[in-house]
Each structure stands twice: as C-alpha cells, then as structure tokens.
Amino acid sequence: MTAPRFAVIGVVASDLATSLAFYRRLGLVFPTGAEEQPHVEAELPGGLVLALDSEETVRSFHSRWRPPAGTGRVSLAFRCGSPTGVDALYGELVGAGYRGELEPWDAFWGQRYATVHDPDGNAVDLFAPLPATGE
Template sequence: MTPRFDAFGLVVSDMAASVAFYRRLGFVFPDGADAHPHAEAELPGGLRLLLDTEESVRAFHPGFVPPAGSRHSLALRCDDPAEVDLVYGELTGAGYHGELKPWDAFWGQRYAVVHDPDGNGVDLFAALPGAAE
C-alpha cells in the first residue's frame, strides 16, 4: 500500500472568516459550512481543502497550541498576470493583509502573496508572457 495525497488541512481560529476568505478565491464550501467546526471544499483533481477550528482540534488533541507564524502557503494559479493584480487588489481592498504586492518575478511569473485570516500565506501567480511554465 502507498499513501496518496488526498487533502490539505488548515487549523483556523474563526471558521466563518476563513470560509468567507476562501470562498472569495473560488473555493466551494457547502451552505452553512461557516457554522461548523469542520468544513471541506473539493478541489480539481479530487483533492480537498479541510478547515478545522482550534476548538475542534483540541477535542482530540488537548495540548494543541496554534503555531506562531506561517510555515506553509497555498499557491493559486491565475489565468494571466492581470488576474494576479485583480485578485490581490480585491482581497487587500476587502481588508486582508497583503504580504507581497504583485511583481514580475525573476523566475518568469507575476507573483503576489496575501494572508488568510489566520496569517497563512496564499500565493497568487501566473506565467509572464513568453515565460516557460
């Protein structure tokens, strides 16, 4: 038997705020997901994004302490460089923290980073014209 990658999980402090943030990015959560301690959004290719509240995790792991700082990020491919700018502007305009403004990275992508409500990085990127993907 070989384990296979099935889901990416995040522990969140405020389920409603996190569901609202990820819905803005196109993730589809069931109606009412923001009122539950666990929520899932199916992703293309059969993967899932799992959100669990801190309280939910403490129910089975009483010593759980949320990590300080972000140690990972979700990377979202945009259709083109203009979409990177648009999505970044929409999110920061809605009050989310912009960690890195859109820029043309030396590796051939338009690239930006915004934080979700818990400070997790969400990378936005698109290939620059003429750059190999």
C-alpha cells in the first residue's frame, strides 16, 4: 500500500462568495465563476490545495454535520494511492480504535472518500480519485 500524503486543507464556508473574496485578497487563485460552485479549490505552494465547500455541499453528503461553535471549520485530507487504499486505511484506523465518521463511499465529485477523527476529534478525510468512466 502506498503511504498517504497530506494533500488538502478543507474549509467549510458559511458564505462561499465572502470566503473566496477573503482568500483572493491573500493571493489565492480560484477559477472564474467559483462563487456559483459548491466546491472550489486553489493550488498552494508545494502542491497542497485549499478547498472551500459551502455548508450546503457538506450537508448533501453528511446530513448530521453542523457548524462547530467557535472555531473548527478546517479539516485535514490525505490522498491515498487508490480507492482500495482509502478502504484499507479507514479500516486500519478504525480497527486501531480511532472513531470513524463516514465509511468509505464513492463521492459524486469523483473520489473514494471517508472521514475519521484524530485523537482530539478533528475530522481527517481520506480520499483517492476514482477511475474515469469508460476505463
């Protein structure tokens, strides 16, 4: 199994357009029309990605999600080497006693996806691109 690598910093935005304006002021580049999208990404130096999701987007696949009180809208995400790698790592972590939040599933945006919690309760997402249809 290929070791996972830190790849994405995810932020849930209560107002995506306002968040985009803020991060653009800091020099991040988002696609034209990003304000109309439910999920947007900006590449960071070193190949990391900052991903912004609207609250509605998060609720579309995690109906129990609620905005945290105070801080805590940031999650960590680790890219796995394959979709089966997501399943294996999720199973390994849950088997080691870490709390699973979302079991692995094929997300509508083209990734195998799962969420576990670190020892402090922070969400850590595991993902891998799904093969393109027709391959």
